[in-house]
Amino acid sequence: xxxxxxxxxxxxxxxxxxxxxxxxxxxxxxxxxxxxxxxxxxxxxxxxxxxxxxxxxxxxxxxxxxxxxxxxxxxxxxxxxxxxxxxxxxxxxxxxxxxxxxxxxxxxxxxxxxxxxxxxxxxxxxxxxxxxxxxxxxxxxxxxxxxxxxxxxxxxxxxxxxxxxxxxxxxxxxxxxxxxxxxxxxxxxxxxxxxxxxxxxxxxxxxxxxxxxxxxxxxxxxxxxxxxxxxxxxxxxxxxxxxxxxxxxxxxxxxxxx
Numbered sequence: 001x002x003x004x005x006x007x008x009x010x011x012x013x014x015x016x017x018x019x020x021x022x023x024x025x026x027x028x029x030x031x032x033x034x035x036x037x038x039x040x041x042x043x044x045x046x047x048x049x050x051x052x053x054x055x056x057x058x059x060x061x062x063x064x065x066x067x068x069x070x071x072x073x074x075x076x077x078x079x080x081x082x083x084x085x086x087x088x089x090x091x092x093x094x095x096x097x098x099x100x101x102x103x104x105x106x107x108x109x110x111x112x113x114x115x116x117x118x119x120x121x122x123x124x125x126x127x128x129x130x131x132x133x134x135x136x137x138x139x140x141x142x143x144x145x146x147x148x149x150x151x152x153x154x155x156x157x158x159x160x161x162x163x164x165x166x167x168x169x170x171x172x173x174x175x176x177x178x179x180x181x182x183x184x185x186x187x188x189x190x191x192x193x194x195x196x197x198x199x200x201x202x203x204x205x206x207x208x209x210x211x212x213x214x215x216x217x218x219x220x221x222x223x224x225x226x227x228x229x230x231x232x233x234x235x236x237x238x239x240x241x242x243x244x245x246x247x248x249x250x251x252x253x254x255x256x257x258x
């Protein structure tokens with residue numbers, strides 16, 4: 001018997017971003033139920049993003065803290081009929097974001113990525129290996145993004161331009177899909193961002209506190225605990241494989257007796 005046989009696990013990432021996680025959980029025997037709690041929408045006013053991208057060649061660094069930011073920038077560049085300048089250096093918060101960079105920008109590799117942790121704090125530390133004094137850095141973010149990276153890079157002397165590249169919203173069908181999934185029973189809910197935490201709580205209210213939750217890392221853990229969610233597992237490393245391993249440790253079925 002596989003270790004997660006007969007376990008039902010709710011994955012709340014967008015389907016196109018959840019492939020690795022779904023595959024890893026399925027390989028462990030879990031029944032995966034996908035209910036995205038995050039949707040990406042254009043910014044209310046795209047002019048600041050368009051203006052920054054029009055001057056993209058003037059930046060030393062383009063720093064990404066999520067795959068969603070990569071997608072938003074790639075879509076905006078396509079809309080503007082522009083490409084990614086060869087000389088601008090790319091920074092990624094972690095492997096999933098680096099994969100998105102390679103996919104959306106013709107195989108381009110991230111020039112900088114933290115060894116760990118895969119969050120803004122780790123990227124701030126990774127940048128310490130570079131002289132940022134007076135260097136222009138473009139930081140395209142969600143409308144809900146923290147200021148950790150921007151503040152950390154400014155403290156190192158960088159000239160940071162932080163621009164909203166996309167809005168994070170809860171899908172209109174999230175409530176109906178969650179209700180259906182919960183009616184059939186769920187052993188664990190996986191949350192991969194503070195926005196997913198917010199989406200779960202906004203949709204279910206106090207009922208969300210009765211669900212066992214696994215989170216991708218300390219930032220999401222903090223957000224989940226602050227809202228009273230029952231955090232049972234924290235992924236380490238903060239990757240899809242780390243999440244699957246955390247779920248396995250928590251829910252592993254004992255071997256059947258011989």
